[in-house]
Amino acid sequence: DGGITQSPKYLFRKEGQNVTLSCEQNLNHDAMYWYRQDPGQGLRLIYYSQIVNDFQKGDIAEGYSVSREKKESFPLTVTSAQKNPTAFYLCATSQGDYGYTFGSGTRLTVV
Amino acid sequence: DQQVKQNSPSLSVQEGRISILNCDYTNSMFDYFLWYKKYPAEGPTFLISISSIKDKNEDGRFTVFLNKSAKHLSLHIVPSQPGDSAVYFCAASDWGGGATNKLIFGTGTLLAVQP
Numbered sequence: 001d002g003g004i005t006q007s008p009k010y011l012f013r014k015e016g017q018n019v020t021l022s023c024e025q026n027l028n029h030d031a032m033y034w035y036r037q038d039p040g041q042g043l044r045l046i047y048y049s050q051i052v053n054d055f056q057k058g059d060i061a062e063g064y065s066v067s068r069e070k071k072e073s074f075p076l077t078v079t080s081a082q083k084n085p086t087a088f089y090l091c092a093t094s095q096g097d098y099g100y101t102f103g104s105g106t107r108l109t110v111v
Numbered sequence: 112d113q114q115v116k117q118n119s120p121s122l123s124v125q126e127g128r129i130s131i132l133n134c135d136y137t138n139s140m141f142d143y144f145l146w147y148k149k150y151p152a153e154g155p156t157f158l159i160s161i162s163s164i165k166d167k168n169e170d171g172r173f174t175v176f177l178n179k180s181a182k183h184l185s186l187h188i189v190p191s192q193p194g195d196s197a198v199y200f201c202a203a204s205d206w207g208g209g210a211t212n213k214l215i216f217g218t219g220t221l222l223a224v225q226p
Contacts, residue, residue: 004154033213040120042200042218043155058213090154099145100202100214102154 003027006091006103012111013078013085021076021106023091030095032074036060037088037105046089049074078108086110114138115203117217125225130188132220134201137182141203145214146175146186149198158199159186191224198222 004025013019023032034046045058049068063082068074078085086109092100116135124130134144142163147155161168161175161184168175174187188195201217 006154035216040218042117043216045213045215048213088152092154099157099160100147100155102147102156104154105152107152 004091004093004101004103006089006106009104009106011106011108013108015110016080018077018079019108021078021089021091021108023074023076023103024072025074025091025093025101026072027093027095027101028071029093029101030071031093032068033092033094033100034058034064034066034074034076035090035092037090043090046076113218114141115201115215115217117199117201117220119220120218121221121223123223123225124191126193127190130186130191130195130222130224132186132188132199132201132222134184134186134217135182136184136203138203138205138215139182140205141215143204144175144177144184145202145204146173147200147202147216148195149200149219155200188222191222193224193226196222196224 007022031050033048035043044060046064047066049055065077089106091103094100114137145160146158148158149155159170159173159175161177177184198219198221200219202214204214
């Protein structure tokens, strides 16, 4: 069954800690994306990668980092520099012009 | 600068009636538009799309209309069902002939269909 797996579903982070969100896909899609959802602000692009070993900043990349060492994986690290990290994080993939396929998301809460 | 706007944060309709969700965009380079549906604590799922060479696309109860001159698109759901209650996101991109490009999303409209 092809799809996108985001883990964990819920994540709690203490202030000042880095935390990494996992995104794995077996759709063989080239492009992968990270979005953040906040109430009333829709989906905002954090980072995206169109091929392995290459990635680009999105609209709100500050305080985040990514890597794309293999096609199947695009982990997102939320660093202590991110001032307001509590949000719902969505990973997506795409191939050509068929739109995006989204994972089920990770809810990150700073405690 | 919000390139894709959904000015209605919420919409409530009666079951069986028509739901009309609106979306406006500012970038004239956008040539591909999509609608996604999202339930709480889940990822969005693709609903319907339209290319800028068309002005209408239909899929069952869902129809998307595109008015390029007004930079406006709308999603019609007929008849509306309680299971349609969700947040609907409009998205746009300048695909440029199939190249992989990023989507720009609107802020979403929460649709509530009352039984």
